[in-house]
Structures are given as structure tokens and as C-alpha cells.
Amino acid sequence: MNRLAISPTRLPQTMARLAYFQGWPMDVLVRLSAGAKVLSLEKNDWLGRKGDPLQSLYVVMDGLIRCFIPLPNNTERVVSLVDTGHSFGEASLMLQAPSPYHAVAGRDTRLLAVDAMVFRREIGQNLNLCRQTLERVAVTCMDNLRDTEISAQRSSAQRVASYLMQHQPSPDSQAFPISLPGRKQDVAAKLGLTQETFSRVLHALDKQGVIQITGSRINVADGRKLAEMTAKRQFSSQGTALAN
Amino acid sequence: MNRLAISPTRLPQTMARLAYFQGWPMDVLVRLSAGAKVLSLEKNDWLGRKGDPLQSLYVVMDGLIRCFIPLPNNTERVVSLVDTGHSFGEASLMLQAPSPYHAVAGRDTRLLAVDAMVFRREIGQNLNLCRQTLERVAVTCMDNLRDTEISAQRSSAQRVASYLMQHQPSPDSQAFPISLPGRKQDVAAKLGLTQETFSRVLHALDKQGVIQITGSRINVADGRKLAEMTAKRQFSSQGTALAN
DNA sequence: CGAGTCGTTGATATCTTTCAATCCCTGTGG
């Protein structure tokens, strides 16, 4: 259940502390807070269903929201894993379009819900906020495209390699740590793989010494090798390239 | 080659006639036209490469632009097929981010290129234009998500069925015509399929009487059946469901 | 009429899914 949390009249101050609202005028925050509330969700609580009209903009204060599209196989395709400090819903909100995905708490989560109508009104009255929101939606757009690129890779190993390399902090760092944003099965679902296939590829890479796995923490040891895999012609989890 | 086309000082008037600029003040159009030009591309001419900085907003006046991401297999994943009246580039342009895809003319094409810097400046000075652009990027975003949903379908038949049903004019029309926006191989690449698989599925559906194919024109005869396929558990181009 | 692009069709290999069993880790309660 998403219970309404205690949230007194200092909601504007709370909002002002969020990175999302940095630089927003206080009078705007006050008006926004009129239609805002802090929600507390327990792990696996539903926040919204695909097709429902979106009533709020959501900013995750603490926790994780899993946005996903249900598939015929009784499986799901994860669209995004939204964690602390990030937001979602801007696009559908601006278009007053039904939600394109389900949203469920990946773990206990606190989030700010700003009423869609109120938010739209403020956006329509302040050029700066409008431009900032435009940029946020544009970023979402680019993220989607990168996800598309990754899951368009034909082989599972290439998908995983692309995903890992996406976390490369700088183009020349050959070794770096990654912490998976959620359960392995969710990351797998984001790459368009089953958890089994994801696990197999990961462990094949580990056996090769290209990465090391420690729970949900992965250390990339040989970025060059991973980069090669995304470029070369064929690398599968079973084929000669990764086996041995 | 993208040759500069003849474009005198009545560029603002030309722009005013495009749906894209409906309702934009004439003084804005005049300033935009200062950094704008009409490009003429022949089929297969390159407009831009993935990774290049995006110098313009593009509005297709006539023709077709194929936006795609190159894949290791020497194949490609089509991101969008932009035809007459539509635009692309807003998102990367606002973020001054490198182009996330290659862009090539799918056939002889005329398009308007508005300088990115000039465009950004106008957006930053006019709330209405900013809001309209925000909405356009949001629509792009939602389109991407729908494409993701379609190509996330596990079986090829489900992908094709979803794609066809996306063109359903109204939720209750069971029969309707579709004209493919480009070559079959490009549509296939947009669904994450090879042209061979796409062809097989299409012809299997034709043989079943669910659709009729006439070149790049497809007539959906039994929308209900297609809708079932996207919901049911298993439908492949080879399995018992579609074979026979 | 010939070249070339695009689409269809066939046969095969192989990778991913699927089903199933086991394992590991964590939190809980006796």
C-alpha cells in the first residue's frame, strides 16, 4: 500500500533540497507543493499501471522504482530503473497520455508526487522551468535510444558487453567498478535477456578474467576486450569465442 | 551529395507554410531563416553520421530520411523513418549532444535545415515555442517507448502483429489498410528482424487470410486475430500456430 | 534488353529460451 507519509507545511523546503528543483523560485515550489505529497511504498508496491492516466510527476527521494512493459510470455521488459534523485513521468504528463509502462517499487521507497495539472500550469508560465523540463525529456529520449542500441545487439554477449561499457567513466579507463541498479533479473529484462542467459554470460566473462562478479557489484578488468566484443562479428555465450 | 537548393529571401514564407511552424510569429521565422537552408538529397545520400555533432534541426519537406544505428553484424537497427512533414534532431540539438544515429535519404528528399544555435536561441526566448518543442520531444519519447515495446516481443510473429496493430485507426476497426513507410528491409530492421524473417511472417499471415500483401501495401483483414497474437502465449512463424 | 535493387524462398546451424533442480544469502523466530 502506498500510504501517505507525514508531510507538514514545510514541503516546499523539502522540495528545495531535492536536486530536481535546484534553482526553482520559492514561490513556484510553494504552488507546486499544494498539489504534492510524499509517498511511502514498500517493496513490490504498485505505483501505477500501464494505460492508466498519469496523475503526477514522480521524483524518487530514496529507493528504486522499476518501470516495465508486460510481455505475452508472462515476462516483462524493464524500461527504466529509477533510483534516488531521478524522476519519471514528464513525457506522458506533458502530453496527458496514458502511462506507457507499469511502475512498481523495487524496494522500500519514498518519493515525491507532484500533481500533473499543477506542474503543467507552472511549466506553462515559466520559460526557465519549461526549458529545463525540455532538457530532462530530451535526456530521457537519448537514454531510450541508447537502450535501444544496446538491446539491438544480436548476441547476448554483445548486449552485456555494451551494457557494461556504458558505465565506462571515461573513454580511456580500461578498468572500473559497476554496481547493478537492481536485481540481476531486472537488469537482464532491460537488456532483453532472460536472467539465466544474463547469468551465463556474466560468469563466462568472469571465467575469462574480463570481469569479476561480487553479488550485484561487478568489476570490469579489461574494458578493451569488452569494447572489442561490441565491434567484432560474433561473440556468443556458447560459441567458441566465449566458451573454453 | 547534398547540394544547396535555390532558396531566395522568401524562405520565411516557405517555412510559414510548413505544418511544423504553424502559429510561430513571423519575426521568429525571419530570424530562424537566417540560419536555415533547404537541402536536396538524392536517394542514399548521407545527411549525418552517428557521433557527429548535430548542426541543425531537420524538417522533411518531401521524401524520407532513414535514421539507424549500425550493428556489428554489418546490419543496422532502424530507429525511425521520417517522412514528409515530420522532423528529427530536436533532442540531441537541445542537449548539444552528438547524433545518436546515422541519417540517410531513403529516397530523393528535400528538407529544411535550421541552424541549431539559432534554433536554441529562439527556444530560449519564447515560452510558446519552448512548450511546443517540449511536446514534440515528448512525443518522440513516447514513440520510442512504443517501438521498444514492439521489438521486445519475443516471437517474430508477435512483433509483426504488434507493428501492424499499431496502425489500427480506431480500437474497433477490425480491417484497415497500411502502407509501409519504406523498404521492407527497413521496416524489418525497425522491428529487430531480418528481412527474410519479416517476409516469412508476412506471407504466413497472408496465407492464413489475416492480411493481404500488395507490394508495400498491406491490408489487415482480421484485426482481432492479430490482437490475439500479441496477447497469447506463443506464436511463431514456424510453430504450429502460424504454420499449416 | 541488361543491370541492379529488392524481395522471396529453401536448408542448415546455433543460440536463446524454457523447464527444472540446486544453491546461496538474508532475515526471522524459536
Added chain:
DNA sequence: CCACAGGGATTGAAAGATATCAACGACTCG
């Protein structure tokens, strides 16, 4: 402190669907 339950991850074996390779056919354009 230990046992147990439950979610999550790993690993194995099998089947099936799609990619791939290859050849052919259709249509367009010069």
C-alpha cells in the same frame, strides 16, 4: 545461536525459433 523460510541466483539439459547463407525471381530504371 541455530534452524528455517523465501527470494534470488546459478547451473544443467533440451527443444525450438531465428539468423545466416545461398539461389532465385520480380520489378524498375536507364
